[in-house]
Amino acid sequence: MLIIPTKTSHKKPYPAISPERAELSQAGRTILVTGGGLGIGFAICRAFIAAAASRIIIVGRRTSVIDDAVTKLADITKSQGRDTIILGKQCDIANLDSSKALWGQLAEEGIIVDTLVLNAATQGGPGPILERGTTKVWQDLAMNVQSTIYFTEQFHKQPGNKKKYLVNVSSAVIHKFDEPVRLLPSYSFTKNSAAFFLQQAALHVTAEDMQIVSFNPGQILTDAARNAGFDETSGIDWDDENLPGHFAVWAASPEANLLHGRFVWAHWDIDELLSGENEQKLKTDDNYLRLGVIGLA
Numbered sequence: 499m500l501i502i503p504t505k506t507s508h509k510k511p512y513p514a515i516s517p518e519r520a521e522l523s524q525a526g527r528t529i530l531v532t533g534g535g536l537g538i539g540f541a542i543c544r545a546f547i548a549a550a551a552s553r554i555i556i557v558g559r560r561t562s563v564i565d566d567a568v569t570k571l572a573d574i575t576k577s578q579g580r581d582t583i584i585l586g587k588q589c590d591i592a593n594l595d596s597s598k599a600l601w602g603q604l605a606e607e608g609i610i611v612d613t614l615v616l617n618a619a620t621q622g623g624p625g626p627i628l629e630r631g632t633t634k635v636w637q638d639l640a641m642n643v644q645s646t647i648y649f650t651e652q653f654h655k656q657p658g659n660k661k662k663y664l665v666n667v668s669s670a671v672i673h674k675f676d677e678p679v680r681l682l683p684s685y686s687f688t689k690n691s692a693a694f695f696l697q698q699a700a701l702h703v704t705a706e707d708m709q710i711v712s713f714n715p716g717q718i719l720t721d722a723a724r725n726a727g728f729d730e731t732s733g734i735d736w737d738d739e740n741l742p743g744h745f746a747v748w749a750a751s752p753e754a755n756l757l758h759g760r761f762v763w764a765h766w767d768i769d770e771l772l773s774g775e776n777e778q779k780l781k782t783d784d785n786y787l788r789l790g791v792i793g794l795a
Contacts, residue, residue: 503776503787506767509716510738514768515748517549522751524551529750530611532557532591532649533618535567537720538667541743542615543567546582547575549747553583555611557600558618559590591618591645592637601652612660613750614653616646616692617667621722622684635684642688646695654699654708663750666712667742668693668761673789693761694789700759711749714763715742737765756780760787 516522529546533539534556543554554571558564564586571584589600604611620641623630646666653662671682672690693712700710716737719728728734745764748754756772757780770776779786 502763502766504766504770506770507765508741508767509735509765511740511744512767515744517545517744517747521753522549522747524549524613524747524750526552527612528553528555528609529613529615530555530557531615531617532645534558534615535560535563535586537722538715538718538739538742539615539617540567540571541718541739542617542667542746543571543584544574545740545743545747546613547571547578547580550580551582551613553585553609555585555587555604555609557587557589557591559588561586561588564588591649592620592641594640594644594648597645597648597652601649610656610658610660611653611662613663613665614649615665615667615746615750616649618645619667619669619689620685621682622688624681627683627687630684635687638684638688639691642685643691643695646692650696650699654703661706662708664696664708664710665746665749666693666696666710667715667746668712670714670763672761690789697759697761697788705755705758709750709752709755709758711754711757712761713742713745713749714761714765715745716764718742741765757787761789762787 524546529551531539531543531554534543534554535558543556546554556564556567568584568586575582575584587600587603590596620638622638623634627635650664653664669689671686672693696710696712717734718739719730719736720739742764748768749757756777762771
């Protein structure tokens with residue numbers, strides 16, 4: 499049973515997480531978004547444009563998708579009167595050599611990433627995990643876990659003492675055990691592993707050094723969901739894709755400091771989450787909103 503820590507739950511953006519708030523300004527920052535060409539990743543890029551980010555780097559596997567997204571985001575930037583530079587970088591994040599080449603190129607170009615958004619992931623395939631086969635499950639691990647480890651390491655080891663922000667687009671499947679999770683067991687297993695790795699990493703870096711926040715973006719009708727056979731008539735109460743987009747910008751701000759190393763839902767009202775009993779738990783309970791085994795002391 500999920501105990502929701504806030505009385506208020508949102509399905510679309512609301513003022514407290516608006517990227518146009520001065521307190522959430524991303525001016526002067528370079529943002530790198532994996533899987534930023536489509537769906538939630540694209541919505542996150544839009545939100546960072548609204549927050550006046552200086553540069554947004556889209557990382558993706560397919561050049562055609564990257565080029566299309568760069569063109570669209572550049573048009574959005576122009577229409578909003580922003581100066582955000584949009585760059586596209588081809589990279590298969592499941593391939594370690596490809597990832598090494600990307601970070602090597604960034605270093606050669608003198609680009610320092612201030613905010614890393616880990617969004618790209620594979621859902622794997624449906625059916626029992628023991629029938630998926632070792633090779634395919636290992637490929638899922640490379641995409642969802644190895645990439646998280648490598649990108650986090652490279653992000654953290656960049657030169658300079660400027661505070662870094664890492665935002666991990668996770669999923670509710672990392673802690674739920676209902677039918678959807680059983681349909682995609684490899685996705686649940688690997689996304690849980692990625693979030694747990696970041697939780698462990700947060701134990702060894704302070705929020706002032708590299709703030710790490712993982713969050714569930716909600717149920718978004720993305721192109722991937724449509725390709726899986728879902729649409730507006732599927733009986734699912736879909737969330738607005740701009741909710742995780744705006745939440746990602748907020749998570750990359752000092753206001754989310756108390757959530758360092760924690761997992762939250764984009765739906766939860768941040769004013770309630772960071773006040774009263776929740777605030778006290780975040781300050782005093784090291785296990786609050788962290789992954790673990792429920793029921794064991």
